[in-house]
Amino acid sequence: MRRLKATISYDGTHFSGYQVQPGERTVQLEIENVLSKMHKGDSVRITASGRTDSKVHASGQVIHFDTNLSIPVDRYQKALNVQLPSDIRILNVEEVPSDFHARFSVKGKRYRYIWSCEQVQSPFRRHYTVDTKGVKPNIEKMKDAAQYIIGTHDFTCFCAANTSVVDKVRTVHSLDLKWHEDELHMTIEGNGFLYNMVRIIAGTLWEVGIEKRDPNQLKEIIASMDRGNAGKTAPPHGLFLEKVFY
Amino acid sequence: MRRLKATISYDGTHFSGYQVQPGERTVQLEIENVLSKMHKGDSVRITASGRTDSKVHASGQVIHFDTNLSIPVDRYQKALNVQLPSDIRILNVEEVPSDFHARFSVKGKRYRYIWSCEQVQSPFRRHYTVDTKGVKPNIEKMKDAAQYIIGTHDFTCFCAANTSVVDKVRTVHSLDLKWHEDELHMTIEGNGFLYNMVRIIAGTLWEVGIEKRDPNQLKEIIASMDRGNAGKTAPPHGLFLEKVFY
Structure with missing residues (x-):
């Protein structure tokens, strides 16, 4: 074997x-x-x-x-x-080695989330990017908000409510936002992610980007440990599991 | 109206x-x-x-x-x-204007053909690129062959046999080959294209690229006006109609 x-x-x-x-x-x-x-x-x-x-x-x-x-x-x-x-x-x-375990040996993961901000979404990207119908968010505000997420926190606020995990402390090592032509890419790396955490972060940062929320609200959202204070869960088809670190 | x-x-x-x-x-x-x-x-x-x-x-x-x-x-x-x-x-x-006609007013068209030459084709590109299973063609030889295609020729050799068009003289203005990371892109522009012409050109240039044919064979293929002398028709899913000129 x-x-x-x-x-x-x-x-x-x-x-x-x-x-x-x-x-x-x-x-x-x-x-x-x-x-x-x-x-x-x-x-x-x-x-x-x-x-x-x-x-x-x-x-x-x-x-x-x-x-x-x-x-x-x-x-x-x-x-x-x-x-x-x-x-x-x-x-x-x-x-x-026989003691390697795909789940228990994980040291970290990197995810990517992609919004397509063209006036009309390319049909070739419809399954791989979220269509913002031409809305271009304020990336600087999103970057400001991201600074509150980086680090070690109890991320209860970014975890789907119906989860059985007890310890919700995780470390986010990096959270980058970058334009690739008319697509906005968010990459996030951390030692582990709670259920729906990346999609809730994406949805919350999006609300900052369209100036529905202030970047500094992120501090309170995280401190509240209340999922209800964060933004909507962003759609699944913009999300990629990009790399698993061991 | x-x-x-x-x-x-x-x-x-x-x-x-x-x-x-x-x-x-x-x-x-x-x-x-x-x-x-x-x-x-x-x-x-x-x-x-x-x-x-x-x-x-x-x-x-x-x-x-x-x-x-x-x-x-x-x-x-x-x-x-x-x-x-x-x-x-x-x-x-x-x-x-009412005398504009999408078909009869056409002055030219540009097509793109894409091969994915990665060892393993990305599943996100499977509908939009032709999988070469890691085979990387000799692009310089393909460019040499392309020189024979550019210009005004009777392109009977690159036309599906079951066509009713009589005049098969067309002008190819440009035919470019370029690597985009592990994808090979062919772009071809001309005043008009016969049925399957771009795919037969792609298939023939591919055979040059994998050194199954010499670049200078293109001269004889075109002169022969015989579809049977050209290469296989390349698969449809690598082909994009990119621009129509009026």
Whole structure:
């Protein structure tokens, strides 16, 4: 038995998220089905760094699984890519020590969130960016607000209310905002993220960007530890899990 | 009655091409359906600069139609975009003289063809680029071959055999090849293009790029006026109609 780590990318558009759910097309199900075929029908369970929701994308999700097949790792990658649907791609496969765990060994993650601020959203970007209908936010105000988020805080205010996690203290290492032509990209890196945290941060910073909120409100929002004080949860299809750090 | 010219963009992935065909989802049908609703059920016929095939995209297709509605052109654009599916977008609407004709007034067109040459194609680019499975062609040889195509020639060799057009002389003004990171972009501009011409040129240049053909073979291929001597027709989903000149 050896443990393999795979870095994968998927277009979340046509998935009901990462995790297996009865009757739904999910990323985990598609990969486990192909692995099971490769293992002559034996079921193979994969473990990811964390779930992603329906329509959320990944350019660098990480999974691990155990296998008794002795084929080389690059052959593994090719065999998986040939059999997987084209909206999931295996970018890399490597052998790791048996104590490596895709979820418990995580040191940090980076996400990207993209708004398309063109007057008319390109149809080629409709599944990968959130259409602002031409609204261009004030990026300087968003950057000011972001300064309150960077650091170690109890992020209860940015966590979906229906979560069972107890410790909501996380560290955000960086939060950058940058124009790429008419698209606004937010990248956020931290040691861990609560359920919906990136999308709630994106939604709250957006409200600052369109001057519905002042940047310095972020200080009070975080201190309040009340989800109700933060902004709306931004739509899923603008979000990419970009990198997992170990 | 006034004549309106609209510049439109569409993601060809889920269309059976531009032109209305019984029982098929086409770009023309979707736009005519919305226009008909706006005109209280009266049928409105649109005319495009030319057809595009199934899975071929457009970032700058042009259509015209006649209307008796007196609403301003920017309101027209918004009303259309609200009602159209998100894989078709109206980029611009303007009033034009009644003798403007989207097809017969065309002075030239520009197309783009894109190959994705990464080891593993990004799932986000799978509908918009042709996957070369990591093969990187020799762009210098492709550029050498392109020199034989630029100019005024009888392009019978690059025309799908089942065409009814008699005069196959066209002028290619420019044919550029350029790397954009791991994507190879071919842009071609000319006064007109025969059926499948851009895709057959792309397929032939590709065969030069992977050194299956010599660049100077292009001279003989064109002179032969025989479709059988050119390369394979490249797949539709790498092709974009980028601009129509009037």
